[in-house]
Amino acid sequence: MTSVAVDTDVAAYALRLGDDALVLGQRLGEWAAKSPQLEEDVALLNLSLDHLGAARSLLTRAGELDGTGRSEDDLAFLRDEPDWTNALLMELDGGDFGRTMTRQLLVAAYQLPLWQALSSSTDEVIAGVAGKAVKEVAYHLDHARSWVVRLGDGTEESHRRVQAGLDEVWPYAAELFERDELLELLIARGVAADPALLEPQWRETVEDVLAEATLTVPETTWRPTGGRRGAHTTGFGYLLAELQHLHRSHPGASW
């Protein structure tokens, strides 16, 4: 464990990927016992567990490489809001089922080319996680596509609600494709995926589904951002409280 050389850049990138997965997994988990049907309850929890599995490996990797020796649990349960580096899209309240499904569509359409690209990352742990996640996220995309098409091209009410959900989450997708200094550095090292190469495929997938679902691609110039720097939305504090309170109230408690 301690023989791993410190590499804070790769650690920060693994943390971004891990935070994205853990926070979205937590949001999906909130659907437990609240889905429109029992079958969908299990489906959403399956998706949640896929994200949780990826998050565990990535947070462990981040803790190994950042030189602090923190475990996956330390990173998940003992960090405060400004230390989280997930994209804002992941933390948005799930809203109704239609909104949850549009967020699923936007995220899965992004993560599929992301994990495909990261399968050949020069960081072996990230590449390993990506290799497994590619298959999982291919199903996430299929699941989201199935629902968005059925809701969009369903009844008048389902169309109205899924379009409203899409309008709300859409502006947050732009943050997924932002580049900063860390990314430039890690793209050059072959560790990170280049968002500029992911965006065309994302757009094609999403627009294809939305067209089939008779939904309108929202027009907006508002580009909320800040998640990667730890500037989060109001609801994120409540998410962390629920995620962390057990561990913080009973340190060292185990199952």
Add this chain to the structure above:
Amino acid sequence: MSDYSAEGGHGAIPTSGVPSDEGGSKRSQPLWEVFVRSRRGLSHTHVGSLHAPDAHMALRNARDLYTRRQEGVSLWVVAATDIVASSPDEKDAFFDPAGDKPYRHPTFYDVPEGLTHL
């Protein structure tokens, strides 16, 4: 069409004369029977049922409900209303006659001495 169909794998229900849930969940989320093939070379086996709006979603729900612990390599879903079931009233006529015919089982016969490769 028979007067009986499958319901949740629990035998047979009449296809008419039962109170229906017009416009409710029964219509928008009909019942599907799920069959899983656990390994190559084995048959698909009935494992249970689920509700789904259409065949596409039924297959995905089946994947999520019945194969999350690596139970299978292939899935079938069949609309429960498409299954023709035998009637409980016909149980005696259908199945009892086989009861006193043990000679239909290979174990009824003694294997001749010296026979190999059976």
